[in-house]
Amino acid sequence: MPADKQKKYNNPVSATLTGIADLFRKFEPAGELKASDRLDGKTVLVDGASSGLGFAVAAGLARRGAKVIMACRSGIPAKGEEVKRLSGNPDVHMLLVDFADISSIRELVVNIRSDSFFNGENGSGIDILVCNAGIVPKQSRKTPQGLEEMFMVNYFSKFIFVNLLLENNCFTGRAGAITRIIFVASESHRNPEKFEWDDFGKYREYRIGKSIELYGYYKLLLTTFAVELSRRLNIAGKSRISVFALCPGPVNSNIAREAPKLFQPLLSVVFGIFFKSPAKAAVPVEYLAASADVEGKPFDYLFLMSRKAVDEKAAEPANGALLWKLSEELLKSLQIV
Numbered sequence: 001m002p003a004d005k006q007k008k009y010n011n012p013v014s015a016t017l018t019g020i021a022d023l024f025r026k027f028e029p030a031g032e033l034k035a036s037d038r039l040d041g042k043t044v045l046v047d048g049a050s051s052g053l054g055f056a057v058a059a060g061l062a063r064r065g066a067k068v069i070m071a072c073r074s075g076i077p078a079k080g081e082e083v084k085r086l087s088g089n090p091d092v093h094m095l096l097v098d099f100a101d102i103s104s105i106r107e108l109v110v111n112i113r114s115d116s117f118f119n120g121e122n123g124s125g126i127d128i129l130v131c132n133a134g135i136v137p138k139q140s141r142k143t144p145q146g147l148e149e150m151f152m153v154n155y156f157s158k159f160i161f162v163n164l165l166l167e168n169n170c171f172t173g174r175a176g177a178i179t180r181i182i183f184v185a186s187e188s189h190r191n192p193e194k195f196e197w198d199d200f201g202k203y204r205e206y207r208i209g210k211s212i213e214l215y216g217y218y219k220l221l222l223t224t225f226a227v228e229l230s231r232r233l234n235i236a237g238k239s240r241i242s243v244f245a246l247c248p249g250p251v252n253s254n255i256a257r258e259a260p261k262l263f264q265p266l267l268s269v270v271f272g273i274f275f276k277s278p279a280k281a282a283v284p285v286e287y288l289a290a291s292a293d294v295e296g297k298p299f300d301y302l303f304l305m306s307r308k309a310v311d312e313k314a315a316e317p318a319n320g321a322l323l324w325k326l327s328e329e330l331l332k333s334l335q336i337v
């Protein structure tokens with residue numbers, strides 16, 4: 001692997017500098033988000049919407065007329081009220097979820113099915129899902145099921161959640177409508193040299209120094225899952241559900257909340273000056289959610305507003321198939337009743 005690629009996202013300093021440098025590079029735009037890209041009559045679920053990018057996406061999509069469900073572990077009901085006020089759209093709802101806990105994800109799906117915004121199998125379900133929640137923890141922590149928290153929140157919860165939504169017919173039943181599933185990934189998915197299949201899902205101890213490197217690895221798992229999901233949902237060129245992924249670039253959010261206290265003042269200055277506001281960073285997510293340009297596409301990946309190929313490891317069908325198999329086996333082994 002070339003040395004420059006290897007070093008890009010391996011520690012907090014190089015990851016921050018790479019993010020800043022990217023903001024100054026010129027990229028060919030994939031398209032343009034227009035005021036006419038409306039979502040009236042559509043239902044959107046955004047998770048991790050209590051803060052940063054997810055909150056801005058929820059507000060932006062509510063402004064475009066969507067019914068918005070914010071699936072969050074905090075900020076209920078205050079953040080939903082704020083989205084209503086900022087967007088002028090009263091059709092905003094909040095549901096509780098902790099993506100570190102599989103039982104909580106299951107409860108969320110039960111609530112989605114039974115809530116009044118879900119009108120049953122022949123009515124409308126979720127038209128657009130934005131899987132956004134993510135963390136950069138200062139150290140490893142065990143989830144209630146004994147998994148590693150960043151592995152769970154940044155990758156495995158998405159595998160479980162999306163599959164539960166599919167199994168429970170939670171996506172729209174509207175004729176002719178193509179559902180969109182959008183994953184907030186990261187360019188850092190290109191950083192890992194290889195998959196570590198033998199250690200898949202195993203709890204491992206680490207501290208902040210290793211956190212950024214593992215973050216990139218879990219974003220690689222997420223991106224590989226996104227490509228494989230698209231492959232499975234869109235057979236023989238027939239688009240059933242579009243699967244999109246993106247990197248929003250560096251966002252002035254709360255993502256570094258667990259960084260050492262000593263660095264917090266410096267980070268907040270750097271983030272404030274160089275990183276994008278959540279509202280600006282939300283534009284590619286809103287584009288993938290609302291633009292007619294991408295209607296019916298089985299897969300797309302954006303970095304900022306430019307179209308890119310995902311890393312070749314994520315695109316490789318054998319990797320996608322193995323990730324899916326290992327994820328299913330891991331879930332089965334947890335024997336959750």
Ligand SMILES: NC(=O)c1ccc[n+]([C@@H]2O[C@H](COP(=O)([O-])OP(=O)(O)OC[C@H]3O[C@@H](n4cnc5c(N)ncnc54)[C@H](OP(=O)(O)O)[C@@H]3O)[C@@H](O)[C@H]2O)c1
Pocket residue numbers: 047048049050051052053054072073074075097098099100101132133134135153184185186187247248249250251252253254255256
């Ligand atoms: N910031 C960047 O520079 C950057 C760059 C590339 C990609 N991203 C990605 O963008 C996404 C959003 O992050 P952000 O930058 O907006 O950070 P953020 O402000 O920290 O927001 C993260 C969101 O995820 C939620 N979350 C974390 N753990 C959760 C759990 N166990 N269950 C449910 N929700 C949980 C948080 O909820 P609480 O508020 O309750 O903690 C919060 O709403 C992440 O996937 C991140 O990896 C960020």
